[in-house]
Amino acid sequence: MSQVHNMVDYDKTYAEFKWNVPEYFNFSGDVLDKWAQDPNKLALWWVDDDGNEVKKTFAELCQRSRQLCNVLSEQGVKKGDVVIVIMPRLIEWWEVNIACLRMGAVISPGTTQLTPKDLKYRFDSAEAVCIITDNDNAPKVDAVRADCPTLKSFILVGDKKEGWTNYEEVVSAASDQFETVNTRSDDNAILYFTSGTTGYPKMTVHTQASYGIGHYVTGKFWLDLREDDLHWNLSDTGWAKAAWSSLFGPWNCGAALFVHHTPRFDVKKTLTNLEKYPVTTLCGPPTAYRMFVLEDLSKYNFKTLRHVVAAGEPLNPEIIDYWEKHTGLKIRDGYGQTETCCLAGTFPCLEVRAGSMGKPTPGFVVEVIDENGNILPSGQEGDIAVKVKPERPVGLFKEYWKNPEKTASTYRGDWYCTGDRAIKDEDGYLWFVGRSDDVILASGYRIGPFEVESALLEHPAVAESAVVSSPDEMRGEVVKAFIILAPGYQGSDELVKELQDYVKKVTAPYKYPRKIEFVDSLPKTISGKIRRIELREREWAGKK
Template identity: 45%
Template sequence: MVDLNTFRAPENYNIADEIDKHFSNKLALKWENEDGLYNEITYAELIKEANKLANGLTKLGMKKGDKVLIMTPRLIESYVIYLACLKAGIVIIPASELLRAKDIAYRLQHAEAAAVISYYEFCEEFHHIKEELPHLRYKIAFGGEVSEWLQMEKIAELEAEEFHTVETSKEDIAFLPYTSGTTGQPKGVVHSHGWGYAHLRIASEQWLNIGKSDTVWATAAPGWQKWVWSPFLSILGTGATGFVYSGKFQPHKYLTMLEKHQMNVLCCTPTEYRMMAKMDGLHKFALSNLHSAVSAGEALNGEVIDVFKQYFNVQIRDGYGQTESTLLIGTLKGMESKVGSMGKPILEDFIEIVDDEGKPVSVGEVGNIAIHKDLPALFNRYYKDKDRTVKSFQGDYFLTGDRASKDEDNYFWFQGRSDDVIISSGYTIGPFEVEDALMKHAAVKECAVVASPDAVRGNVVKAVIILKDGTEGSEALVKELQQFVKKLTAPYKYPRIIEFVDSLPKTDSGKIRRVELRNEAAVK
């Protein structure tokens, strides 16, 4: 039985202390943009800049427990802002620049946010907000001047480089990210400072395998909880050097930078890995320094894993987590890999597959991925939503909304979201296993599988496919793909409907929006 005290923070604890303890002239962050501009900052410089901003925000009137919505791109300043707020006891609401006025207004109203800190180029969207925001006291821009907004650089420039971190308990709120569900408004997920402590000791140490001497590239963008997980906490909390790239994703550019900066650890989205694996000329890149490569957010196809192993001698290790928790299931370094599996629970006593009543299911049976309520890395509650919080638990478990089965070795096999699983003629079909088969075909660049209503079978499997450049869709190719899938998996799982498209709908963080494809299939 795992001793949970290993993952429980001291009673008085502020997650910023994990970064402060690395105060030195060691390089904390290296930044580059797509035009080749470069900047860097040491831990000492980063912490001093954060202290100055924390002093400025405090003098402005911000206090412990106040909430601030932060909208910032991939910049060194993003790390300064987040660290300053944590040190001042201010609760952070991460916000993507892709949010529109209505999305922003909801978060500001629901959280009763006292302030906004935004990169100057994103401030225009705030001006489109029509709703009343009675709790909003400060609008702060950085990077450029914005009319009627305070200037962050002026708030911090004359302040002291020392700041006494506000005393917080492990139960005090540190982050309030919002996550969208299939229905209703986004949910505010309450994460305490103690959650951060558990995250570092579970995900950072055991899954990412970041060492203090490593250079780490985690590609997630600010505004998402995954950025809090990896680029911010996991890198700076372990004293490593983080790489920050401000530019559009281009497979060749990514591989070039991996080689140029001699990256040791890489954390990418499945889409980024897939696009790199599809490139010609992979043999030209030397990535011998890369000792850890991980992927999360969506199951990764086995073919992509094979390509990286063949060309770069690194095993991409899949992992699973949610905004409500942290990375809790994965293939750890040195663990036997089962291609297509999510891996094993990092804390086996606290991660289970259960039925809808919260009872563990048998080996091979599909059920709900569930997290035991006592795990310190689990969220505290949904903000201002007791009913939704209560409904998300069954018995001793939080139900994630994702479906999986486990084998006799306790490896988990992802089946899809609860609303993604396809029931056809009584068969339960996980979309990923069909996608995995399709991705092995030489003509397929990317695909997504959803349920399509059928009068006889209830639903049939539909595949929406992007073909490789130079390949054209045809009835002959449809039949070829169907036969191809039948040979690789159970015949009843083959896609009875195939549609060729130029692009797939995705979330702002790069996940395929199967719900959108499913809705389209329902009306066709």
């Protein structure tokens, strides 16, 4: 499919781009309601594993969101209140997002893999007043709700259940007249919990503008979307990537979303859907592409697909080549964080340099700096940083909520530091080196080692543990635990399995260590802190 891309001359677009942020902005009112003026404009094409298909227009979703706004208001949810939503890829997830943005409530999405303990931590930290979830996750909420004093509204998508308001029942009965709240551009709108290397997850706050306007560049330039596209993003609804690529990016451009509701990623089913439905653009984690290329791609014909992107971790050159050989399409990388929009990418008009994350996104000055905030010459490794003075770009988070010290620690002079390391080459391409802290990125999930170590330490066999990333063919990197056993325990395959299962129970299943090595000692600093970097370097020696 030949057509003109949204960006044809990188340097020109980059030089001329200007952010335009009005004082008042509401994504639902200013963007979605505009698309909804055409009653037939498709917003969502939803399918599941049982052959069910539902299509929703912008007009329908906007109407449902107004009904939900009235329900939430009746339940006591006010502007600025936090609503936590834990849901798989159900249509209601989008309705909830649109409604919260519309009424100025702060939406906090979470993955369905969270445990009751994780949920309690989120309810309390965010002072959440409302939880909206489905049948599978309601029992987890019930396990802790008596100890969560701020929660007053419990809404269930699915069955009728004692102590829960049934979503369908109340939304269908509610009035669809609701005046969109006149939110300021800098009003809080979204709250993510992000894993760090120490302590519990931090609360990352975005405003109406930072994601609502910020992701305009993600949708237009990186995803290269226009009004007639059908965009498929493989991300779980619990992660910021869903906001990037399943909501703000595409809908800023008026593109429709293709959604496959399934309990687990199935390679063959995904490829079959890609062939069966008129999907034009695809966004997936590198793990998905690594699995795609193990299949016989010559069996498939993706006739409508014109553009594919990957994000979450660097993609191996051989995968890019194999995919292109069989589909004729290059996989274009993009880079950003929960705290940001798309900061850099291999935009359609740029040459793909396998392994590079591309060039800075229009609207952002992205450089590699040293510890004093000086821009480093090309070829030198340093910290990836975004210029925030004299002008702060849209698309950066507002703060780590209730944690001013942590927020302050991300700034160095005129720069916001991403916590990632890179090298910039002579042509301005960025090459990812690694994280300056110890966060592990496995299959697109951010995992803080501290959380896994803490879980392991609760098991009687574990005296001490250190968790780092370890190279893995399929997933890029996986979680590996080095464990010193408590007296009386012997290392064995059975114990490895027991510890893995234990971590899955205590914390979210995706965090469990896929590799475990029993050791007699761990490298430490003089003050007794484990030197994870030493273990990590040992793991990766000869791999990079």
